[in-house]
Amino acid sequence: MKRISWDEYFLKIADTVAERSTCLRRKVGAILVIDKRILSTGYNGAPKNLAHCSEIGCLRLAFKIKPAERIEICRGIHSEQNALVQAAFFGLPVSSATLYSTHFPCITCAKMLINAGIKRIVIRKMYPDKLSQKMLSESGIEVQIIKR
Numbered sequence: 337m338k339r340i341s342w343d344e345y346f347l348k349i350a351d352t353v354a355e356r357s358t359c360l361r362r363k364v365g366a367i368l369v370i371d372k373r374i375l376s377t378g379y380n381g382a383p384k385n386l387a388h389c390s391e392i393g394c395l396r397l398a399f400k401i402k403p404a405e406r407i408e409i410c411r412g413i414h415s416e417q418n419a420l421v422q423a424a425f426f427g428l429p430v431s432s433a434t435l436y437s438t439h440f441p442c443i444t445c446a447k448m449l450i451n452a453g454i455k456r457i458v459i460r461k462m463y464p465d466k467l468s469q470k471m472l473s474e475s476g477i478e479v480q481i482i483k484r
Contacts, residue, residue, distance in 0.1 A: 354379055358381040367419060368420070378413075395409050443468040
């Protein structure tokens with residue numbers, strides 16, 4: 337019997353987490369893992385108790401904003417941010433964790449992941465943010481792409 341790798345196992349979980357996303361443009365899921373144990377999960381959507389884009393529409397779509405541009409014009413919190421916030425809310429340290437995500441992080445998330453002490457990022461798909469790619473490379477965080 338052949339078992340899937342740990343990386344594939346956690347990426348499949350991130351894929352499932354992404355199904356909770358309320359974003360109209362891109363459904364993203366992320367999980368933080370240390371020692372093969374899940375610390376927290378996150379998906380992209382509006383802050384707690386606020387209306388989601390799936391309910392009221394997307395500003396980025398309305399203004400035809402391209403990916404990786406003007407990311408501040410969005411109701412949603414990114415999946416990586418939600419995973420970090422969830423861990424912080426429960427007092428869980430994330431230093432040395434691996435982030436498993438359906439997509440490469442944007443620049444804002446990359447900076448947060450660097451400062452949080454994330455050591456490795458495993459993703460399914462790229463995201464067109466050159467500055468994020470450059471800063472993660474400079475930080476020494478290992479980034480691995482595992483496509484289906």
